Amino acid sequence: MTEEMVAVFAGSSIRLAAPLLLAASGELVSERAGVLNMSVEGMMLLGAFAGAAGAWATGSPLLGLAIGVLAVLPLAALQAYLSITLRANQIVTGIGLNILVLGATTLAYRLLFGGRSRVEIPGLGPWAPPGLAQLPLLGEQVFRQTWLLYLGLVLVGLIAWALRHTAWGLALHAAGTAPRAADQSGLPVRRLRYGAVMVTGVMSALAGCFLSIGDIHTFTEGMTKGVGYLAIAAVIFGNWKLGRTLAACLLFGAATALQFQLPALGVDVPSALLIMLPYLLAMLAVAGLAGRQRAPAALSVPYHR
Incomplete structure (x- = not known):
């Protein structure tokens, strides 16, 4: 593998891991508060569609991003009302919402764009931190990414700081x-859980917008293709710790990038195996083969006063 191909692989891995990291960091907040938010997939898909439709209708990717969120x-x-107020089964309601959003976005896409197989959407432009894009070999491929990636890293950093160093983070852990x-002790448990689910919604929407208007500049039916479930698996793989969740997202991103890298190297690997690789890793993580896992004690357990 040449140095240039290594740089391309590294840049692709980061780009493919970015929506995972955005959604997983939001899901981590929700699960830290005790709510298993299985509707991350639907939130991402709705954000991707609304962001793309908004950018297409207004001609502005920034307005599309705001509309998507x-x-x-x-x-x-x-999701918060069903899980927290009605105390419905969190797995069933989350999967049900995912199916609802898949059908709704498919119908809306066909009504809005007709039978067109591809619609070009105004996209968010690339950006690189000053000086980093000029670095030899890695600079252009690794650091020149859509600016939404860097905004996402800032938001993830804020979440990490808030979870570890603020009273809100401690209260969330207690909830x-x-x-x-x-x-x-006087903490508003239900309000904390509602807020945590809303954080998941915002981060998942940003992840969906990253896919549609930040990366490929179009929308296709069901374009998330299980990325939301991978984000949940990344949280489990990361043992509900943000640093390890970041590493899991990078691992899944690298596994996805291999789908394009190995054929370019002439490595004869069945394409179906490459496509299933990220999900195979996720299955191993959920099965507990990535090490001992300690979930929040009240995760997915409705709270009764």
Whole structure:
């Protein structure tokens, strides 16, 4: 493998890991609060469609990004209402919302764009931190990415700081570990959980917009193709810690990048095997083969006062 191909592989891995990291960091907040948000896939898909449709209608990718985020907030609020207020099964409601969004976005896409197989969408432009794009070999391939990636890294850094160093982070941990004790100490457990699910909605919407208007500049039916489920698996793989979740997202991104890299190197590997590789790694993570896992004690358990 030449040095140039290594640079291309590294840049592709980071680009493919970016939507995973955005969605996984939001899901981590939700799970830390005790809510297993299985509707991340649907939130991403709705954000991707609304962002693409907004950018197409207004001609502005920035307005499309804002529309994509706003469109997901009602879905996140519905997920929170079902999971927290009605205390419905979090896995069933999440998967149900995913199916609902898949059908709704498919119908809306066909109504809006007709039978066109591909619609060009105004996309977010690339950007590189000053000086880094001029680095030899890696500079152009690794650091020249859509600026949404760098915004996402800033938001992930803020989430990491808030979870570790703020009273909100400690309260969130208490809500997901010992909600009854947290409630008796005066913490608003339900409000904390609602807020955590809304954070997941915003980060998942950004992840969906990254796919449609930040990366490929178009929308296709069901374009997330299980990325939301990979984000949930990354949280489990990361043992509910943000640093390890980041590493898991990079691993899944690299596994996806191999789909394009190995054929270019002339390595004869069945394409179906390459496509399934990220999901195989995710299955191994969920099965506990990535090490001992310690989930929040009250994860997916509805809280009764």
